[in-house]
Amino acid sequence: MSVESRVATRSGMRQVAAAAGVSVSTVSNVLNNPDRVATDTRRRVEDAMDRVGFVRNRAARQLRGMPSAVVGCVLLDSANLFFAETARGIEDRLAEAGCMLVVCSTDVRAERERDYLRMLEEHGVRGILVSPVSTRLDELTRLGQRGTPVVLLDHPQAGLDLCAASVDNVRGGQLAVEHLLSLGHRRIADVRAAFDVRSLADRGRGAVDGVVAAGLDPAEVLTTVRVAAPTSDRSVAEAVDRVLALDPRPTAVLCFNDDTALRVVRALHQRGIGVPDGMSVIGYDDVRFAAELAPPLTTIRQPTYRLGRAAAELLLAEADGGHLHQEVLFRPELIVRGSTRPV
Amino acid sequence: MSVESRVATRSGMRQVAAAAGVSVSTVSNVLNNPDRVATDTRRRVEDAMDRVGFVRNRAARQLRGMPSAVVGCVLLDSANLFFAETARGIEDRLAEAGCMLVVCSTDVRAERERDYLRMLEEHGVRGILVSPVSTRLDELTRLGQRGTPVVLLDHPQAGLDLCAASVDNVRGGQLAVEHLLSLGHRRIADVRAAFDVRSLADRGRGAVDGVVAAGLDPAEVLTTVRVAAPTSDRSVAEAVDRVLALDPRPTAVLCFNDDTALRVVRALHQRGIGVPDGMSVIGYDDVRFAAELAPPLTTIRQPTYRLGRAAAELLLAEADGGHLHQEVLFRPELIVRGSTRPV
DNA sequence: CTGTTAGCGCATTCAG
DNA sequence: CTGAATGCGCTAACAG
Numbered sequence: 180m181s182v183e184s185r186v187a188t189r190s191g192m193r194q195v196a197a198a199a200g201v202s203v204s205t206v207s208n209v210l211n212n213p214d215r216v217a218t219d220t221r222r223r224v225e226d227a228m229d230r231v232g233f234v235r236n237r238a239a240r241q242l243r244g245m246p247s248a249v250v251g252c253v254l255l256d257s258a259n260l261f262f263a264e265t266a267r268g269i270e271d272r273l274a275e276a277g278c279m280l281v282v283c284s285t286d287v288r289a290e291r292e293r294d295y296l297r298m299l300e301e302h303g304v305r306g307i308l309v310s311p312v313s314t315r316l317d318e319l320t321r322l323g324q325r326g327t328p329v330v331l332l333d334h335p336q337a338g339l340d341l342c343a344a345s346v347d348n349v350r351g352g353q354l355a356v357e358h359l360l361s362l363g364h365r366r367i368a369d370v371r372a373a374f375d376v377r378s379l380a381d382r383g384r385g386a387v388d389g390v391v392a393a394g395l396d397p398a399e400v401l402t403t404v405r406v407a408a409p410t411s412d413r414s415v416a417e418a419v420d421r422v423l424a425l426d427p428r429p430t431a432v433l434c435f436n437d438d439t440a441l442r443v444v445r446a447l448h449q450r451g452i453g454v455p456d457g458m459s460v461i462g463y464d465d466v467r468f469a470a471e472l473a474p475p476l477t478t479i480r481q482p483t484y485r486l487g488r489a490a491a492e493l494l495l496a497e498a499d500g501g502h503l504h505q506e507v508l509f510r511p512e513l514i515v516r517g518s519t520r521p522v
Numbered sequence: 523m524s525v526e527s528r529v530a531t532r533s534g535m536r537q538v539a540a541a542a543g544v545s546v547s548t549v550s551n552v553l554n555n556p557d558r559v560a561t562d563t564r565r566r567v568e569d570a571m572d573r574v575g576f577v578r579n580r581a582a583r584q585l586r587g588m589p590s591a592v593v594g595c596v597l598l599d600s601a602n603l604f605f606a607e608t609a610r611g612i613e614d615r616l617a618e619a620g621c622m623l624v625v626c627s628t629d630v631r632a633e634r635e636r637d638y639l640r641m642l643e644e645h646g647v648r649g650i651l652v653s654p655v656s657t658r659l660d661e662l663t664r665l666g667q668r669g670t671p672v673v674l675l676d677h678p679q680a681g682l683d684l685c686a687a688s689v690d691n692v693r694g695g696q697l698a699v700e701h702l703l704s705l706g707h708r709r710i711a712d713v714r715a716a717f718d719v720r721s722l723a724d725r726g727r728g729a730v731d732g733v734v735a736a737g738l739d740p741a742e743v744l745t746t747v748r749v750a751a752p753t754s755d756r757s758v759a760e761a762v763d764r765v766l767a768l769d770p771r772p773t774a775v776l777c778f779n780d781d782t783a784l785r786v787v788r789a790l791h792q793r794g795i796g797v798p799d800g801m802s803v804i805g806y807d808d809v810r811f812a813a814e815l816a817p818p819l820t821t822i823r824q825p826t827y828r829l830g831r832a833a834a835e836l837l838l839a840e841a842d843g844g845h846l847h848q849e850v851l852f853r854p855e856l857i858v859r860g861s862t863r864p865v
Numbered sequence: 866c867t868g869t870t871a872g873c874g875c876a877t878t879c880a881g
Numbered sequence: 882c883t884g885a886a887t888g889c890g891c892t893a894a895c896a897g
Binding site for chain 3: 201202203204205208215216217220241242244260344
């Protein structure tokens with residue numbers, strides 16, 4: 180019974196037309212050009228619509244050339260708060276335009292990115308927002324040239340082929356380092372993910388810039404430590420051991436996101452090193468819980484929700500056609516709390 | 523120039539057929555029945571495909587009756603970590619089946635839910651996972667009867683009309699209260715959102731059950747305090763004031779999620795009340811940061827990712843047809859940390 | 866203001 | 882094993 184009950188009849192314009200005693204094009208008109216149809220005819224058709232249980236078939240209308248109401252976004256990980264909040268911003272802006280969002284997580288795997296982009300294109304989505312895995316963007320520009328609007332998310336604009344919305348990561352890295360330097364730290368470990376996505380590379384560059392701007396030697400103050408699996412306590416702890424083995428030993432560690440910062444703090448504690456007394460730690464993102472951690476986390480704030488909205492705005496504009504490719508760049512903000520202190 | 527470059531030609535099977543010197547149905551065969559076509563013909567067609575830049579049109583194939591590869595999920599808020607992680611589980615399971623997920627946040631607004639469900643249905647999605655706003659489920663069962671598989675998410679099965687995947691919220695509420703009672707607390711404030719979604723109501727019921735099971739009077743030990751905007755510090759602080767004004771004053775507060783628990787702790791601190799010394803606080807969800815908060819949060823853990831995967835599994839099975847409606851129920855787990863202590 | 870006609874791109878009979 | 886014809890549900894001309 181559970182089976183038969185699903186064979187229900189989703190009726191279309193034909194059934195409505197029959198039930199209302201008009202032709203299909205009249206039905207189409209009450210749907211798309213309500214003013215071109217007599218008031219009482221329209222009433223009759225509308226009645227018929229919910230009498231027969233009419234539900235529009237978007238596939239058919241899309242096949243006919245109407246724009247799709249779905250937009251795709253391809254992110255590194257939708258469960259990561261940075262992306263989750265950004266996606267929420269995208270979703271809200273799209274909803275205002277009557278569109279929906281399909282969310283795709285790549286886990287920084289190039290082939291997953293490729294597969295998702297391909298599927299999205301096959302679906303004929305209105306456009307795609309991508310936080311790209313690699314720095315090779317030609318695949319994306321080709322996608323754009325084939326007719327699917329693309330906007331780069333959390334990635335600076337490459338040339339002028341694509342729209343982009345991002346937060347200034349170079350500046351973010353610089354802010355973090357400047358803060359640490361101003362506190363007197365001269366040996367800093369830069370704990371990063373093993374993969375090299377553009378936003379992270381930019382932060383690293385910003386950190387170097389910051390050191391140089393202070394008249395110091397990056398090679399001496401900054402040491403990059405890679406963590407294989409940033410969401411695994413074990414992997415982070417292992418990276419922390421590498422930090423502690425450094426000679427001379429760093430007095431501060433700069434983490435590429437708050438989640439990792441938290442694990443670093445935990446590993447440090449387990450090794451009897453307090454934060455900030457034994458080591459200063461700075462995060463990135465200013466996640467919702469950052470202020471309540473023990474210690475409250477010094478970090479770099481990013482306007483995630485606004486970023487998402489802005490990105491969606493760009494996409495919608497581009498899909499509407501005929502606008503020049505633009506770049507929106509937000510500024511990150513240093514939030515000083517309790518996990519850093521003078522050396 | 524940026525405009526013209528987008529008018530590109532997405533070629534279809536016709537162009538491929540022409541380029542390969544075969545008919546469209548042969549192209550269709552290499553796509554859908556590769557074995558029914560001679561090896562070299564197939565090679566020729568495949569060459570032609572990427573020579574002309576072929577991209578399959580899913581709208582057309584769906585119109586022909588093929589199943590859609592997109593699934594919808596309608597949640598209260600995708601930026602909430604509980605839902606974000608659940609959605610990630612859904613997404614991953616769907617990806618294994620070659621499907622994608624559109625994520626819709628209702629913010630507990632019935633009309634947003636209605637609109638999203640309608641759009642999803644119009645798109646002819648493979649199925650829909652819903653964490654419903656209201657307790658009136660008839661709209662959903664009708665949706666299912668019209669042919670779109672529906673599975674309830676974070677909501678127990680209502681009768682036998684729909685599949686459901688959830689965590690036992692009654693049990694969760696009970697666990698929380700039992701813990702508090704075992705610590706000697708006899709006055710407990712139950713701080714909840716103003717809206718009444720089923721999962722929250724169930725937790726409240728579980729809390730009452732727990733009190734009764736201990737042979738106490740719910741009316742005396744439990745007081746519900748509603749917070750208008752659970753994500754707003756002001757609104758939570760205001761609720762905390764109401765808790766503190768209660769006579770006799772509660773010695774523990776039970777929060778409907780970790781995010782609110784955190785704000786409660788903050789508000790309490792601002793009023794000079796320490797946690798757990800001046801007040802015990804228990805959260806719900808065991809969010810990623812719960813263990814590192816100050817104090818580490820006692821809370822109820824939910825298996826979000828697995829929940830998502832299981833829900834997707836149910837949906838896929840139902841969409842494949844002919845199975846009985848099932849319910850999957852996970853067990854929540856009490857995680858005792860530092861925010862609660864004996865009275 | 867309403868009806869008739871002709872496809873959109875693809876999968877699928879049925880012939881050859 | 883391959884090709885020609887048909888229609889999925891809808892929109893957009895055009896005729897009446």
